Amino acid sequence: MASLSLQQIGKTYGAQTAVEALDLDIADREFTVLVGPSGCGKSTTLRMIAGLENISSGRLFIDGKDVTQAPPQERDIAMVFQSYALYPHMTAYMNMAFGLMKTTRLDKREIDVRVREAASILHIEDLLLRKPNELSGGQRQRVAIGRALVRKPKVFLFDEPLSNLDAKLRNHMRAELKRLHAELGLTVVYVTHDQVEAMTLGTRIAVMAAGRLQQFDTPMTVYRRPANTFVASFIGAPEMNLLRCRHSRAAEGVVIDGASFTITLDGFTPPPAGIEILLGIRPEELFLAPENTLPDGQLMARATVGRVELLGADALAEVNLGHHRLVARVSAEQLPHPGQQVALGIDTRRARLFDPVSGYAHP
């Protein structure tokens, strides 16, 4: 397998910039997820790595070797597409074997060994003689992955491979991909617009917006310490609450003055006192209590419950705090009811502060 290094990679289509100055260093055996909204440049990035698209600027290295100008066949990369792109007239077996027959000098025996090995890993041994129209969506996806596996490439690229599958199958295939990655020690770059997929699959995730990298870190860090308001809103559902507040410096930390509350946060390097700031709080970092029953130091303010949406194990409650409207994740066991007065607490250790103009997080 291999490491991958993108250095200031850019792609322009005429006057339009699809990807701008992208830096990514991907270690051997890493499972990197590129995530972001539609049109942010994920597929373009993947296609540049594969060599299916010219790189307009910057350099690309595979295992330390500059392959910026190298044709696809010299990069030793396999790509799995959302559409599967199987040959309809060929059996599953031939779909997997065909590329090897065409582009390598492997003999028939070796090709057969590889196809059967991949089929066994993917649990499709019984389907090898079927054609794509005799296979379900999930089975076709396995054949497409098998076709990539038999090549034993240095890097696997996946472009939204699970988007065409129903929710249950998607969860199942997600677990399968995770297993494959762990068992075979693959280097994977995986594109999705689905933040749940990104969180569950990635060893690190690269969040992109409008052709630019927003943050590249472990799922937990991206979730807990989003680099800016875009990441804060894009990763996590429902999104992070962002409250516009003023702040002042205290002896220890920052004092946040909202419309109807004051809290003190430790551990921040605040900008000059008095300017506006965005206080970021995830829905599960808010606590509702009937009256003044929150532990010491956690009482923030009295608030009024708005709409309540039951999800199953938990529920989402809208909470009105002055003119702010927040969303809290609460246990379904203790459902508040609309209109109820509650004490609202916040886990201040997890709060984040953002500059409302630049969107950047304060350290």
Ligand SMILES: Nc1ncnc2c1ncn2[C@@H]1O[C@H](COP(=O)(O)OP(=O)(O)O)[C@@H](O)[C@H]1O
């Ligand atoms: N062949 C092309 N010609 C012109 N513009 C393109 C082409 N391919 C992609 N783009 C544009 O580049 C941007 C990024 O596209 P893409 O990488 O497909 O986004 P994503 O995969 O994140 O949805 C989009 O604005 C898209 O319209």
Ligand SMILES: [Mg+2]
């Ligand atoms: Mg795409």
